[in-house]
Amino acid sequence: MGDTLTERSRQILEAIIEDYIKTAEPVGSRSVTRRHGLTLSPATVRNVMSDLEELGFLASPHTSAGRVPTDKAFRFYVDSLLQVRSIDEEQRDEIRRHYRGQGHDVGEILKETSRILSSISHYIGIVVAPRFTANVFRQIEFVKLCGSRILAILVSESGVVQNRIVESNEGIPSEDLVRMSNYLNNLLKGLTISEVKNRILQEMESDKVRYDELMSRALKLSELTLDEPDAEVFIEGQVNILEQPEFADVDKMKEIFRAFEEKGQLITLLDRCMDAERVNIFIGAENFLNRMNRLSVITAPYASGRNTLGVLGVIGPTRMGYDRVIPIVDYTARMLSELLGSG
Amino acid sequence: MGDTLTERSRQILEAIIEDYIKTAEPVGSRSVTRRHGLTLSPATVRNVMSDLEELGFLASPHTSAGRVPTDKAFRFYVDSLLQVRSIDEEQRDEIRRHYRGQGHDVGEILKETSRILSSISHYIGIVVAPRFTANVFRQIEFVKLCGSRILAILVSESGVVQNRIVESNEGIPSEDLVRMSNYLNNLLKGLTISEVKNRILQEMESDKVRYDELMSRALKLSELTLDEPDAEVFIEGQVNILEQPEFADVDKMKEIFRAFEEKGQLITLLDRCMDAERVNIFIGAENFLNRMNRLSVITAPYASGRNTLGVLGVIGPTRMGYDRVIPIVDYTARMLSELLGSG
DNA sequence: GTTAGCACTCTGAACCTTCGAGTGCTAACC
DNA sequence: GGTTAGCACTCGAAGGTTCAGAGTGCTAAC
Known part of the structure; x- marks a missing residue:
C-alpha cells in the first residue's frame, strides 16, 4: 500500500524525516532542496509534499510552518527506508566497559543494563526483570x-x-x-x-x-x-527526555512522567515483546499508552539459552535516531543474555 | 539568637510562613492583617516585616512583591513555632490499609513503603534499603x-x-x-x-x-x-513535585530530576540520619545538595529491635506542610519497623 | 509606638506591529 | 505533462507599549 510511492517521493520523504529527526522542527520545501543534493525546485517539492500529506505521511501544524512526519511516516521509514547500521565499535566497547566493572548481583546487572541503555542512547533505558x-x-x-x-x-x-x-x-x-x-x-x-x-x-x-x-x-x-509479585522494571535516564525540544513544555513533561509512574502499563506493553525474535519497534501511538503518544519504544528480548527471560529497550521521542539506537538495543540484549545465560 | 524576636514578630512571621505554605506566593502586609485576626494595620506589619528582613527571616524577590520566608525562617518555624500534631486517624488507617494488601517480599515492602509515603504526603517518598x-x-x-x-x-x-x-x-x-x-x-x-x-x-x-x-x-x-553493592533506594512520586507551582518552570524541573538521578548523593544525605533518634529535618540548602536547594527532606530511621536498619522519608518543597508530613513520616517508620522487626 | 496617606516601583497581562518562513495557486516554460 | 518562477496570503514568534494592580517605604499626624 505504501508502495504506490514513486522513487522520488520516497527520497523526499526520507529527507524530510531525517531533517526532522535532526532538528525537531517542521521541515519546509526549501530546506529539503537545500540540505539534500536534489536537483529539484522548492515548488516541485511542495507538490510532492502536498501529495504525501494527502497520503497521511505528513502533517502541517498550521498553514505556514513546513511539515512534520506522522507516525505512519516513521513506520514506513523504519520498515522500508531505514538501513540499520551495525553497531559502532566505540559504542560496543562502551557497553562492554560498563559491564566489566560490574559485580554479579543479578538485580545490579539489570539496573546497570538500563543505565547503559540510557547513557549510550541518550534516551530512556528500560529493563523488565525476568518473570519467574x-x-x-x-x-x-x-x-x-x-x-x-x-x-x-x-x-x-x-x-x-x-x-x-x-x-x-x-x-x-x-x-x-x-x-x-x-x-x-x-x-x-x-x-x-x-x-x-x-x-x-x-x-x-x-x-x-x-x-x-x-x-x-x-x-x-x-x-x-x-505467588509472584509484580514484575520489576528498571527505568533509567528519564531526564534525557527533558532535553528533547519537543517536550520543553511543562504540561507535556508532566504527562510523560505520569506515564512512567504507572509501570503496570509499561510492563504490559513490554510483555507483548517477549515472544519476538529480535528487535521490536512501537512508534508513537502504536504503543497504546495514549500518554506516550509522542514517544517510541524499541525493544528486544533477552534470554538464557533458549529460554526467553525478559525484555529490555529504549524509549525515546518518536523522532529518535532509529538507525543509531536499534543496534544498541540489539547488542545490549545479546550481551545481557550472555551474562545471564549458561555462558 | 532567634529569640530576640518579640511575641508579635513571631506571630507575624508565623502568619507569613503559613500563608506562604498555602499559596506559594510572596506575602504582602495586607494579607497578613486580613487573613489573620491581628488588630494591626498593614503599615505596622510592614515595619515588622522590614525588621524581619533585616534579621534574615524574610526576603523580597523585588521591591513591589511581598516577602518570602527564607530557609532560616523555616528552620525557626520547625524548631520553635511548629506544633506537630499527632497523625490523622484517617491517614493512619490509610497507611495500614496499604500494608495489609502487601505480600511479604522484603523488597516489595520497601517499595510499597515509598509509595505510601508519596501518596499520603503528596510529595516524594523515599526509602533506603537496609544496609547489610x-x-x-x-x-x-x-x-x-x-x-x-x-x-x-x-x-x-x-x-x-x-x-x-x-x-x-x-x-x-x-x-x-x-x-x-x-x-x-x-x-x-x-x-x-x-x-x-x-x-x-x-x-x-x-x-x-x-x-x-x-x-x-x-x-x-x-x-x-x-562485598556490598550500592545501597538501594526506592523513590516514588516524583511527579508530585511537578504539581508545586514553584517548579512550574522547565529548567527548575530538569534541575530537580537530575538531582534525583544521582542517587549516590541522596544516599549520603540519608545515611547521616541513620543514628538520629527520630524524625530529622533538612531545610532547603541545609541538605548540601545544591541542586535541591528549594526542597526539604524529612527523614526517620526504621529499625528491627534495637538495630537501626535504614532510613525513610519524604522530600517536598521547602514550603511543605511540615505539621502534616512529620507525623506521617514518623508513623510510617514505626509501622515499617514493626513489619520487619522481630514482631 | 501606631497609623493614614501618598508617591514610587515593579510585574504581568493584553494588545499591537513587524518580520520571516512557508504555503498554494496560477501561468509560463521545456 | 511535469517543472518552475512569481506572487499573494497566512500564521506564529518576537518585541514593544500600555495599563492596572499589588506592594513598598517614607513622612507626617495621631
Whole structure:
C-alpha cells in the first residue's frame, strides 16, 4: 500500500524525516532542496509534499510552518527506508566497559543494563526483570527468622532469586525446614515455574501427602512463595527526555512522567515483546499508552539459552535516531543474555 | 539568637510562613492583617516585616512583591513555632490499609513503603534499603548454577537477602557446597556483618584453614559475597513535585530530576540520619545538595529491635506542610519497623 | 509606638506591529 | 505533462507599549 510511492517521493520523504529527526522542527520545501543534493525546485517539492500529506505521511501544524512526519511516516521509514547500521565499535566497547566493572548481583546487572541503555542512547533505558514464570526451577530454601517467620528463597536456573517472608502460625524446627526443602527440591527439579505450580496442586491432592503433615506444610509454604509479585522494571535516564525540544513544555513533561509512574502499563506493553525474535519497534501511538503518544519504544528480548527471560529497550521521542539506537538495543540484549545465560 | 524576636514578630512571621505554605506566593502586609485576626494595620506589619528582613527571616524577590520566608525562617518555624500534631486517624488507617494488601517480599515492602509515603504526603517518598553492614548475619547458602557459576545467597537476621553470582574457575561439587555453607554458618553465626568481614580475614590467616582447601575456598567465596553493592533506594512520586507551582518552570524541573538521578548523593544525605533518634529535618540548602536547594527532606530511621536498619522519608518543597508530613513520616517508620522487626 | 496617606516601583497581562518562513495557486516554460 | 518562477496570503514568534494592580517605604499626624 505504501508502495504506490514513486522513487522520488520516497527520497523526499526520507529527507524530510531525517531533517526532522535532526532538528525537531517542521521541515519546509526549501530546506529539503537545500540540505539534500536534489536537483529539484522548492515548488516541485511542495507538490510532492502536498501529495504525501494527502497520503497521511505528513502533517502541517498550521498553514505556514513546513511539515512534520506522522507516525505512519516513521513506520514506513523504519520498515522500508531505514538501513540499520551495525553497531559502532566505540559504542560496543562502551557497553562492554560498563559491564566489566560490574559485580554479579543479578538485580545490579539489570539496573546497570538500563543505565547503559540510557547513557549510550541518550534516551530512556528500560529493563523488565525476568518473570519467574518463564524460568526453570532450580532450588528452594527455607531460613528460619525470629519467631514464626520463615524466609523462603526461590532460585531459578538462571540465577534469579525471589524471596519472601512467610508467616507460619506454628514454629517449625530447622531440621524440618531442611527436610521440607529437600523434599521440594526433589519433587520440582527441572520443571518450569508454571509447571511447578501445577505440580504442587497435583501433589497436594495425592494420598501420600494428605496424611504427611510435613509434606503438606512444605507444599503450602512453596505455594505462598511462588505467588509472584509484580514484575520489576528498571527505568533509567528519564531526564534525557527533558532535553528533547519537543517536550520543553511543562504540561507535556508532566504527562510523560505520569506515564512512567504507572509501570503496570509499561510492563504490559513490554510483555507483548517477549515472544519476538529480535528487535521490536512501537512508534508513537502504536504503543497504546495514549500518554506516550509522542514517544517510541524499541525493544528486544533477552534470554538464557533458549529460554526467553525478559525484555529490555529504549524509549525515546518518536523522532529518535532509529538507525543509531536499534543496534544498541540489539547488542545490549545479546550481551545481557550472555551474562545471564549458561555462558 | 532567634529569640530576640518579640511575641508579635513571631506571630507575624508565623502568619507569613503559613500563608506562604498555602499559596506559594510572596506575602504582602495586607494579607497578613486580613487573613489573620491581628488588630494591626498593614503599615505596622510592614515595619515588622522590614525588621524581619533585616534579621534574615524574610526576603523580597523585588521591591513591589511581598516577602518570602527564607530557609532560616523555616528552620525557626520547625524548631520553635511548629506544633506537630499527632497523625490523622484517617491517614493512619490509610497507611495500614496499604500494608495489609502487601505480600511479604522484603523488597516489595520497601517499595510499597515509598509509595505510601508519596501518596499520603503528596510529595516524594523515599526509602533506603537496609544496609547489610548494619545487620546481623543469619545464614549463607550456595546454589550451583550451570557451569562454574555459583549463586551465593546471604540472609540477615531481619530477612534481608543479598545474592550474587560468583564465578569459580574450578567446578565444585554440590556436596562440597553444602559442607562449605555449614562451615561458614557455624563460624559466623550471630555476628554483625562488619564483624563477619573481620572474622573471615582472621580465619583465612589461621593454620587450620591454610591447609584445608575446602575451607579456604569457602572463605574466599563468602568474601566475594559480602562485598556490598550500592545501597538501594526506592523513590516514588516524583511527579508530585511537578504539581508545586514553584517548579512550574522547565529548567527548575530538569534541575530537580537530575538531582534525583544521582542517587549516590541522596544516599549520603540519608545515611547521616541513620543514628538520629527520630524524625530529622533538612531545610532547603541545609541538605548540601545544591541542586535541591528549594526542597526539604524529612527523614526517620526504621529499625528491627534495637538495630537501626535504614532510613525513610519524604522530600517536598521547602514550603511543605511540615505539621502534616512529620507525623506521617514518623508513623510510617514505626509501622515499617514493626513489619520487619522481630514482631 | 501606631497609623493614614501618598508617591514610587515593579510585574504581568493584553494588545499591537513587524518580520520571516512557508504555503498554494496560477501561468509560463521545456 | 511535469517543472518552475512569481506572487499573494497566512500564521506564529518576537518585541514593544500600555495599563492596572499589588506592594513598598517614607513622612507626617495621631
